Amino acid sequence: MVNAAAPSPAPSSALLTDHYELTMLQAALGSGNADRRAVFELFARRLPEGRRYGVVAGVGRALEAVERFRFGAEEIDFLRRERIVDEPTLDRLASYRFGGDVWGYPEGEVYFGHSPVLVVESTFAEAVLLETLLLSIYNHDSAVAAAASRMTAAAGDRPCIEMGSRRTHEESAVAAARAAYVAGFATTSNLEARRRHGVPSGGTSAHSFTLLHDTETGAFRAQVDALGAGTTLLVDTYDVHEAVRAAVEVAGPGLGAVRLDSGDLGALAVEVRAQLDDLGATGTRIVVTSDLDEHAIASLRSAPVDVYGVGTQVVVGSGHPTCGFVYKLVAREGPDSVMVDVAKKSTDKVSVGGRKYALRRRDPDGTATAELVGIGTPPVDDGDDRALLVPLVRDGEVVGREDLRVARDRHAAARAELPVTATQLQRGEPAIPTRFV
Structure with missing residues (x-):
């Protein structure tokens, strides 16, 4: 078992974020929409050019960072002194604790274009503030892991x-x-x-x-x-x-x-x-x-x-230092308290609305053939489709923490499950297609 020494008390991660996360919160509080239920999804619209698969990494680091996402006296004093947001927003931030649910691909898993690598379910106010923090961790660590995976496959x-x-x-x-x-x-x-x-x-x-x-x-x-x-x-x-x-x-x-x-x-x-x-x-x-x-x-x-x-x-990710992950609102509570699917429709940046599930389809030999992404309730497992999303946070409590060697073994198994073309180093198309079902 890989065990690290007990760390010193970690500083708050709350200011490892973008200014606009806080101004959105202020505006949403003002309009009365801050506490609407919301679903955010972290995904990549496509793999980096020429890459055949991606690798999910940074999950454990992200969970630790979410636990440390607290606006203490020092952070609140800074925001007040710099006049970043107004007093009602500062009051809300001072009591901030993420209390929602997070589902995601476990660390070491492989992913493809439009794979719902992370699904965050909470209020808009709670979930929107995590955008920059989660993206910075996942984009960096997954880029390094993808490059490292190609290297270890070649070795x-x-x-x-x-x-x-x-x-x-x-x-x-x-x-x-x-x-x-x-x-x-x-x-x-x-x-x-x-x-x-x-x-x-x-x-x-x-x-x-x-x-x-x-x-x-x-x-x-x-x-x-x-x-x-x-x-x-x-x-x-x-x-x-x-x-x-x-x-x-x-x-x-x-x-x-x-x-x-x-x-x-x-x-x-x-x-x-x-x-x-x-x-x-x-x-x-x-x-x-x-x-x-x-x-x-x-x-x-x-x-x-x-x-x-x-x-x-x-x-540096061997030519691809980031994965292109984005964090998008895909569903939110409507006026009648029913969840409504929402999606960005602008050219070249289209996303698909709705809370997703994801399955890895495999042939009788256990080789992956497709990434299945659907909306709503996933179908009953027929033995050929492996569920990919696992609970990481439930009601604000981390439930997905695991030993790093578990993630390491998972990656070896997930890569071995891919078609043999996945580890070819020439530029190519994704090893398996993503299909919306």
Whole structure:
């Protein structure tokens, strides 16, 4: 079980939002419509161009953020001082607690265009305020997870290490490490991700450590003395083959791994593997890093590489840093207290009104064939359609919290359920179609 250390009291998430969420509340309070029942849906109209599936990530982070969405004295004083909203609105915000229901795709699940990834049922006043917070978490984490999933699929049974902390905002780095782990990465370099989320971490040394010492051999000896022969030695600071010879000389044939961070990684891996074997270090692994993405990983499939270290491309979504998720009102209470379906109809931004259900249709072999999205009561499960929405919040209380490894296992199963074309790296259409039923 992945358990994080008990965190310090977390700050309010209430101001991680857009100004207009609060001004909408003020106007709705003034018109008498703030407490109308409402249903909001978080979805993407389409997958990022060329992608065959998306990955839901950030669910656990979002649930924690909703719990912390409170306007305390500090937040209210700021809003009053800056004259963001009027006093009646401030009074309402001071007592804000989300008391509705949330349904969603569980973390690690895959999604497609128009999949109702999140359904929020509450009053307009309660649900509208969560828009920006939920979108910022889901758009970032799911983009990272989608890229990470493509990378782990390309890597096969060879582990991937997330090491992109230095290539993004410090808080984004923590979230990215978590999302990459959900999508199959084995470890992260980020210690805060380990402390906060329980993601396994690892790390040894950089080129600066080698350059600090008078000789490369001296650097290797210092590292082995400190960390043991099972450590990973960085061998491309100077001459790779001389470094490999020195590494085995210092650590012995039980050397854990060598890391290559530059040059033609495929050709070098072949040469280094042969050299290690000749030196008797047949169990020493080869780790490669240096601007890897899913395509580079796939190109190294035939090389004797054991571990991939990925930095920039995983934390920026490998070309797609956001998922295009939107958060739209799809139903609201009418004058006669009956729920009315509503939808945006503008060109290129059409949405479908109504509270949705979602099913994953599968063939007799268990392979997914379609994403079924309907309005109203879902049909009785006939064994071929897997229900996708699960309860996350009920009457304001979080009920969907789970261990991160559950999400990780779920993703592996959901990806394996897709047609084999899903993991092809060429640009293509979604692996399965979305059908409204």
